[in-house]
Amino acid sequence: MPIDATQPYDDDNIFAKILRGEIPSKKVYEDEHALAFHDINPQAPTHILVIPKGRYVSWDDFTAKADDAEIAAFIRAVGKVARDAGLVEPGYRLLANIGPDSHQEVAHLHVHIFAGRKLGPMLAQ
Ligand code: 5GP
Secondary structure, rough: OOOOOOOOOOOOOOHHHHOOOOOOOOOOEEEEOEEEOOOOOOOEEEEEEEEEEOOOOOOOHHHOOOOOHHHHHHHHHHHHHHHHOOOOOOEEEEEEEHHHHHOOOOOOOEEEEEEEEOOOOOOOO
């Protein structure tokens, strides 16, 4: 069910529960500002989600409200996760869904990292 990214942050979302350790995840990376873990329903051989630790609904919410240190740390974390997974040379794709038309389902900002095969056209036809 797609979410409305204009709504306030809901602490009951599934990624908030992962951050609090209430439900398990297959962790790839963690630092002060970010957590990365494998997607539960991978769409490519490598499908990692990177999330900020702060309470942000979407990329829009994050870029409007997060401070510069959080934004810099999060973007660097996304790059590091992909680099450490050896994805730079073969290539990878980043995706962040925002709101209903993109089909964002989890109301906590997440960047998808897809890799491990030819990823095809940028958007599904
Ligand atoms: P969205 O459509 O919001 O961009 O992507 C949400 C992603 O979260 C989906 O790829 C979905 O498989 C993943 N996901 C949903 N629930 C869980 C969960 O409990 N654990 C993990 N690791 N991934 C989840």
